[in-house]
Amino acid sequence: PQLMLTGAAAAVSVPLRITVAKSVADKGTAGAPLFVLARVPGQRGPPLAAKRLDARFPQDVELLSTDAMLSGTGFTAGQEIEVEARIANGGSAISRSGDPFGSVRIKAGQPQRVAIEINQLKP
Numbered sequence: 001p002q003l004m005l006t007g008a009a010a011a012v013s014v015p016l017r018i019t020v021a022k023s024v025a026d027k028g029t030a031g032a033p034l035f036v037l038a039r040v041p042g043q044r045g046p047p048l049a050a051k052r053l054d055a056r057f058p059q060d061v062e063l064l065s066t067d068a069m070l071s072g073t074g075f076t077a078g079q080e081i082e083v084e085a086r087i088a089n090g091g092s093a094i095s096r097s098g099d100p101f102g103s104v105r106i107k108a109g110q111p112q113r114v115a116i117e118i119n120q121l122k123p
Contacts, residue, residue: 012065012077012109014038018085020057021119024100028055028087035093036061038075041082041105048075055087060113077109085116095122 016036020028034055037047049067053059063083065074075081086101095101102118 012075014063014075014081014083014106014108015111015113016061016063016083016085017113017115018057018059018061018102019115019117020087020100021102021117024119024121027089027098027100027121029089032087032089032091034059034085035088036063036083036085037093038063038081038083038108041080046070046073048073048081050093052093057118061085065108075108079108080105081108083114083116085118086122087118097122 032055034053037050039047046069049063050069051067068074082103082105084101084103086095086099089099090096099122100118101120102116104114104116106114
């Protein structure tokens with residue numbers, strides 16, 4: 001059954017807990033922002049939703065479908081999405097080689113908090 005809403009649709013939340021592995025903890029530039037973004041798995045292009053945050057760990061984050069970069073994108077409850085957390089050494093949303101990151105595939109709208117460990121470096 002589809003849930004019909006009038007006016008603004010209710011935001012779909014993806015609750016996250018972001019941590020960083022010791023192996024990459026010193027690879028982030030001091031003061032570099034943390035970007036948390038959602039995209040369709042395997043798809044290039046702008047993310048469905050993104051947030052720019054201070055890079056401190058551990059950190060609980062609520063990524064919302066309303067954090068969409070472009071109007072009308074976002075994600076829906078039950079949609080499979082890939083969520084990436086990345087320390088942006090360059091300071092911008094464009095990823096650079098050597099940026100520490102971690103990612104996880106989940107279904108949007110699950111109530112339980114999903115852990116993402118930043119444990120890899122961008123090639």
